[in-house]
Amino acid sequence: RHKFWETQPVGQFKDVGNSTLPEGPIEPPTPLSEVKQEPYNLPGPYEWITCDMDTKEMCAEVYNLLANNYVEDDENMFRFNYSKDFLQWALRPPGYYRSWHIGVRVKSSKKLVAFITGVPARIRAKNNIVNMAEINFLCVHKKLRSKRLAPVMIKEVTRRVHMENIWQAAYTAGVVLPTPISTCQYWHRSLNPKKLIDVGFSRLGARMTMSRTIKLYKLPDSPITPGFRKMELHDVPSVTRLLKDYLNQFIVAPDFDENDVEHWLLPKEDVVDSFLVENPETRDVTDFCSFYTLPSTILGNQNYSTLKAAYSYYNVSTKTPLLQLMNDALIVAKKKGYDVFNALDVMENEGILKELKFGPGDGQLHYYLYNYRLNQPLRPSELGLVLL
Ligand code: NHW
Ligand code: EN5
Structure with missing residues (x-):
């Protein structure tokens, strides 16, 4: 059912309610030297970029991608329209990493066609304060949907989060994935x-x-x-x-x-x-x-x-x-x-x-x-x- 998510260290549907599994990290951290050093491969026409959200130009490109391709309601009547100022605020909190603001461009035209971000956050789960990434603004251009680009983007942001010695993340979505904490x-x-x-x-x-x-x-x-x-x-x-x-x-x-x-x-x-x-x-x-x-x-x-x-x-x-x-x-x-x-x-x-x-x-x-x-x-x- 979930060809990608089944391979990831997240709670799986088959384990829901199984209280014999220990709470906390699902996988231990690996030594930083074992984190993959090169970006994941994208399909031929595309290339990775790190988005410099300090510049007006980059901010405007991201704004336009999201304004035209981000989240809609179930009847496609409304689409989120995060402002440029909002995006700068959301993506540059204390201790943010520029490397976690990830874009995908078409090599030939330089057009921005996909985006995903992380920002650092300390999140307490029960009695444990955990350094995490908050992942947000995952977006693939409407014309490039269902080509399995999203899993590559998620793996790439995961890799870049790992490079900073962070091994957990929090995210929300309107869709059901394996498996909601709430x-x-x-x-x-x-x-x-x-x-x-x-x-x-x-x-x-x-x-x-x-x-x-x-x-x-x-x-x-x-x-x-x-x-x-x-x-x-x-x-x-x-x-x-x-x-x-x-x-x-x-x-x-x-x-x-x-x-x-x-x-x-x-x-x-x-x-x-x-x-x-x-x-x-x-x-x-x-x-x-x-x-x-x-x-x-x-x-x-x-x-x-x-x-x-x-x-x-x-x-x-x-x-x-x-x-x-x-x-x-x-x-x-x-x-x-x-x-x-x-x-x-x-x-x-x-x-x-x-x-x-x-x-x-x-x-x-x-x-x-x-x-x-x-x-x-x-x-x-x-x-x-x-x-x-
Ligand atoms: S939720 C908002 C997400 N964005 C949108 O809904 C915008 C409009 N939609 C799109 O742009 C807030 C595309 O439909 C997207 C999927 C890009 C959503 N989260 O490329 P394929 C966030 O940003 C799985 C996670 O063919 P696509 C939170 C799907 O289940 N996974 O699809 C983001 C399937 O996997 P499966 C999602 O439609 C959290 C696979 O993607 C998802 O062209 C990210 C299909 O890929 C979603 N919202 O592109 C995870 N939507 O296993 C962060 C679909 O089922 C994890 N999928 O086959 C943590 C990482 C950091 C860890 C650090 C240690
Ligand atoms: C990650 N940070 O569906 C975010 N919005 O109810 C990504 N409905 O606005 C996840 N369909 O109910 C995003 N009006 C998930 C949400 C995606 C956007 C979305 C819903 C939330 C929404 C509205 C409009 C529905 C239009 C048709 C809605 C009813 C309002 C009514 C007012 C008076 C009292 C009863 C309710």
Whole structure:
């Protein structure tokens, strides 16, 4: 069934539920001298490149490949449209390796036709903090699909990760592969219901008019929580402490230090937004919420070309109820012109989504680890990890 994945050190379907296998690495690391030194062979017309994401030109080529060929929904109505600034942010976190930004070009025309990336991350699984690669942006041009290019790309990124003495990876996908550590549900909260209905993202509910629908999703003009404000550079130490303590309760979660928090959570216009609640007496940071910006291209609509979506990222509630915190996030997202607010049922989200008028989407997101076994699949609420 899975000619490629059957050969890889990942949990296999035949082993699901077999708790006699040990948790942890599936294969031991090999000495670095035994890591293959030359790139894998590509079919004749193609060549590997390392993408220099510092340059505007390279960034634009990658942006165009993804904007035209990356992930679509199951009815091909929408396609993710990660911005250039977003890609630069996502691909250059602390300690990133340029060698993990891998492109494939047509030798003759130099056209970029495939892409895959890794970035380093420390991820805790149960009590073990593991240096991993987060793999993302795997893309093969539409005209080159089903030619088994993806397995070569995955093997090449694996080789380049191994060269840095890293032996595990984390990734998510909308498709089922061997084998998910967890399966999460996408939820959507309409902010601009009229547009969402016009473009086919959502439907008018039974016995609902447009004006009743608009009223249903109305939000206040500004956040409710006293002391709710944008995160600033001087907040990095307090946000790091808050987040570290919070993420401890999950079975799989990133291990963020201050450098990571500055990179991943300090607000960056139209890329990532973060807010916190500061106690005016003690000046303690008690709560935190964040979302990232990922628009989708609307395919074949006369009136609209893009859907502006916010995706819930990391949230921490200690004093302000999570429901109120997320409601404030919805309010600021609406104010900033987003059409929809998306969230997964990870962490403590499940308990508040319905009340905040989120509805389940038609998409799921499966989480995977490479070369690391967990005996039991996790409930989404046991996951403290959000990938971009
Ligand atoms: S998920 C988004 C992936 N990208 C897209 O969906 C974009 C649109 N689709 C495409 O570009 C986020 C192509 O359809 C792709 C497949 C390129 C997806 N993950 O070349 P063939 C990520 O980026 C397997 C993993 O003929 P294609 C995460 C498939 O099961 N494997 O197909 C990426 C089959 O193997 P099998 C996937 O349609 C994580 C083989 O590819 C996959 O032309 C990567 C067929 O290849 C997917 N999303 O190209 C793994 N989709 O065994 C990282 C299909 O079943 C692992 N396949 O025969 C860790 C590496 C690092 C380790 C470090 C120690
Ligand atoms: C790796 N980082 O299917 C990412 N999105 O539900 C790769 N559906 O937007 C993995 N089909 O349900 C990506 N509207 C996997 C996801 C791929 C994209 C995807 C789904 C997630 C989605 C929308 C549009 C469906 C269009 C037709 C959807 C319903 C919204 C409705 C709002 C009102 C309340 C009920 C729900």
